Amino acid sequence: DTEVTQTPKHLVMGMTNKKSLKCEQHMGHRAMYWYKQKAKKPPELMFVYSYEKLSINESVPSRFSPECPNSSLLNLHLHALQPEDSALYLCASSQATSGGTGELFFGEGSRLTVL
C-alpha cells in the first residue's frame, strides 16, 4: 500500500469555524508533512513531524495547529482562518533516514475554502 489518504477532499468553512484535516498512511513512514499550495504556485512547506515529534514549523500562524497522534496519522486543526488561507493542503510521508529525506508520497490534498 503506497497510499496517503486525506480527508475531507473539499472543505468550506467560515472564519469563526473550527475544523480539522486528516491524513493517514500505512507505509511505516516515520516522517509526515503538511504543505500548502496556492494556485499556480509550488507546494509550500508548513510542518514536518519526525517520529511523531514536531521537527519543523516554517513560521506558520498559530491558527494552524498540527497534531500527530501516532505514526500513521497526521491532523491539521484549523481555527479562525482568513480567506487568504484558502488553498490546497497536501499531506505527504517519507521514510525518515539519517542519509536523506527519502521520497515523499503525497496525498490528493484537501481543498479548503474560507469564506
Place this chain on the structure above:
Amino acid sequence: GQNIDQPTEMTATEGAIVQINCTYQTSGFNGLFWYQQHAGEAPTFLSYNVLDGLEEKGRFSSFLSRSKGYSYLLLKELQMKDSASYLCAPDTGFQKLVFGTGTRLLVSP
C-alpha cells in the same frame, strides 16, 4: 536558507525534447528531487540524484552538478500528457523538503 530557481513556463511540441533547468543554493545537500504535478493532482516522484552526472529513466533523464548547484530534467519524445508542472527540490537531509518555483510545461500538438 535556500534559494531555488527554475523557469516559470516553457512550451514545446509533441515529439520534441525539452530541458528544464534548476539552480539552487542550500546549506547542506544530500541530493536533488524532481517531481511532476498535473493540474489539480498531487505531486509524484520522478527522480532523485545523489551523484554528479546523468541518470536516465525511460523518456525522462535528470542531471546533477553538485559543484555548480545545477540540475536539469530532460524530457524526450514529448507527449501531450507531459503537460504539467515540474518541481525541483534539493534534499538537505533533515526532512525539510522545499520546492523550487516550479516550471509549467505546455506541450502542444
